[in-house]
Amino acid sequence: MEEKKKDINLDSVLESLGPYSRYNLLNFMLLLFPVLLSSFFECGFIFEAQAQNYRCKVPACEDYNDTSWLQYAIPINPKTEKLETTLRYVAISGTVCGPAAFSNVTERCDSFVYEEGRSLVKEFDLGGQEWKRVLVGTVHNSGMFASMLVTGAVSDRFGRRVAVGIAAMSSFIFGVIRAFSPNFLTYMSMHFFEAALGGGLYPSAYVFAVELVGLKQRVIVSAACNMTFVIGVVILALLAWLIDNWRTYILVMYTPALIVALYVWFMNESARWLISKGRMSEAIKTLQAAAKINNMDPRQLELYSLSNPLLTSDNQTVDKSSQFSKALRSSIIWKRLFVCSFLWLTCSLVYYGLSINSVSLSSNKYISFMIVVLVEIPAYIVVVIVLDKYGRKRVILVNYVICAATSILFAFLPRSDYWSIPLYLVGKWCVTLTYSSVYIYVSEVFPTSMRQTLISFCSTAGRIGSLIAPLTPLLTEYHKSMPTVLFGGMCLISSLLVILLPETRNITLPDTIEEAEELSRKKSKAIDR
Template sequence: MSESRKNSVGQAPPDRKPSMANSRKASTFEKPVDLDDILVNELGQFGWFQMRNIILVAIPIIMSAFMSEYIFSAAAIPHRCQIPECGENSNRVEFEPEWVLNAIPETSSGFSSCERFAPRLGSPNGTLDYCPATIFDQNTRVGCEGYVYARDNSVVYDFDLGCEEWLRALAGTLSSVGTLLVLPITGYVSDRYGRRMALVISVFNLALIGLIRAFSVNYVMYLVLQILQTTLGAGTFSSAYIFATELVGPKYRVVTSATASSMFAVGLVILGSVAWVIQPWRYMIMALHIPCFLIISYYWILSESVRWLLSKRKYQEARKVLENVARVNKTSISDKSMEALLIPPTLPDTHEKKRSLIKVIFSSRILLRRVCTTPIWWITTTFVYYGLSINSTSLSDTMYLNFILTCAVEIPGFFTAVLVLDRIGRKPTLSVGYFLSAACNIAFAFIPNDLEVLRLIVFLLGKFGISVVFTSLYLFTSELYPTEYRHTLLAFSSMIGRIGSITAPLTPVLMEYWDGIPSVMFGGMGLLSGLLVLTQPETLGTRMPDTLAEAEALGTPESKKPKS
């Protein structure tokens, strides 16, 4: 996640000329001094400064989860055909009157949502209190011309989207498309104007566009603002994540990453709680997004990323931040380390022509197999992870509690991965996580609906398994690729993985055909990915591959030898 300093940075700060003494001092170092070395040896890998940073950025990470509010604002709500022959002239009438089965066909889940019996010509009309079956031809079914809804806390009610499930589910799909479109935008702002500016702009866009969406006058406006909000505001998590991880030492980076992911889960729990307390969807959106404007103050509160300052040769600003870190952590940084960090030696230019990445991939069977395998892991992980969160609202009538529990179980899943990754290995952790989630999802599809407690437990275990995978996947994928191509191939896997998050919101629609279809799909994808993990070498205890040859040698005894 963090951005490495450029090796070509070799000039002195702009406000002072490079002296011969400084040049000689820099040249005495055999290699550039890395910020990680200074964190480990002098500033402290995890002190009060890093703690304060994590606490501060935890708030925008929590807020970044609020973009998933479409799960509630565009939630499916029970509906049926409006029956004008019985005096129903609006959708604000009783949802289940005593005579409902006289006018609407019965189904296994109650009565039909999208069909009704045709009225008999010439028959007298009924009333809201009494509507006999004799005025309907129960051998002829017709589609609805209007709808009656069980609740009014969704855009489905406000914009009359009854029986248009694919259109309703489009809100979640467009939200996921926006998270893909945001990657180059946030990356450009972050690299050009700094991590702090990227964070503030992202949260501002999240808050402003979210607030405007609460006043949508039609569904088209709601959808346009949905994709616009995620396209311009979904960079909140990545920007805050960088602040959390860039200034902690290597020893605490995995734990910090899991903590950041846990804060996102906390945000989802808060989202479910707010939606439960404030059920009108417009007021819910306002309650979630108005507090986000407070994060604008971070422009003056947060210190800019030291790594970004160094990469942009803003040495005086970097010096001030480093001195502040030392002061808050009650440590010190030596003049020698400071000078070596701010004035690294100029490395000789190399003009070696690099081969095209595509040619490298097709020239190596091992690398080609990995490039074809890792994106499937990512598709499965995002598909199952987001699919379970979205489908949790349909588990039972307690949709809010189900969602909260489904999100809360992610937290122990994240930290379980941290505890076992370095003990039992990457492959067992990922495979067991996939297989556990797959087994639970497939079993869930066949558990009777009346066993609500058992269904909930199995569902939560499935979410726990995929949460373990989510935390482990980033590390294992990065360890399989050589340094030269690691970032590109990891980004490629993650980008292809967005297919899973884009299609996940559409899975509830498939429940119209059979309730178990989404669960079986989640289980099937989990089994496939769990088996594919077994085709790759274990990376625990191996050195991170720098070259293609080292990456191909993973799993052999040579890969476990320390570098000379």
């Protein structure tokens, strides 16, 4: 049976409950904690498998307290002006360590000496195998890529609460197992499974939180999630700075996920999701429970809800197979899915591409990382103001253009300490604001019945960007400006594609395919409430 026209929108009911009431504030706290943890799980590998200083081992000379022999035993790399990490001079047998102890012929190293510390590179003896260390990030992002497809299906089929619970428990199980990995192969396998089964923690918690409020609070809730994520990344950098042992570092990151996996089952399911699945009686119970917590009269809320056919009878259900088939036949949904996926891919590529080189901004890589991350907080504050004032499309378009301009200027203008870093940070600020805006926008243009699935598809496209980003430094072998030119070009293309999308400012979340299509068939009109 087709869904009947709604007399009262769910957003009105949510407004009557109070967007920042006791019930919602409690749920926000419970959902922001997994958002915080997701920043550990998504970015933890950056420090978990960070580069380690090492050199070739020279067996004949290692017992000497004086290391002056190093200049004769190991050649200097002309690019870095440091000792080579994989080459040494062939030793002449029978001579004492010194200038005459080595020939001018080099050979590949078969063993290495590492700097102090309990690093992954040192423990698994990855010296001379840099590709294995870099592969950690690739495997992690590959797992995240797979998780986006699984998470959307689980969330839309079984509920937001189930998706959060499964992701949290998977992160805990495979994260802790990874901390006790006996070898590199086991470590990589656990890394993939942890990301593939637990990588949906952030999008699941995000959608859950957004669906708790009406249209006027969506931007604020989204910004709160994003700022919580940033705070988590800063805490992550501090943990990496303080914890020298990579196994302890992993345990500290992943153990708290067990708390989320336990308490999420005591939370009420999203009323909006329940309604989209035709489970009206459960939705009414959820809303009545919220009213009780807020010290409201549940009977008053029930009477208010009874005027809405969607909230009164389990017979008024949405034909799920019909909705799915309509989505497949809808050229509007397909076009929107393609454009939103490309926007997400661009944001991910540029965001992570700029972040990769952040460690070079100062001598302390942890401080550099935190500086580039902290610049995101003002962006999340500004996004709350500008999205509702100027609209989604205008904000996204303008920031894509500015990011493109800063990237291209950074590529072709001569480097200077006076403007290079500020320009770099402006670019990161703009792409962060755009990323946050796109996340909000995508959640508004797709229907509730398929929202998580379609958001996950777009997020999967974003994972392609995060997979490509670590490879962009290789482009400098052809021209030093190619990475930033690529970023600028992608931003320009995205700014043009934004024009094809509808404005969603002050428009209630669409619940069906028909409502989502209607956004493109009429001019956007602000709804005064």
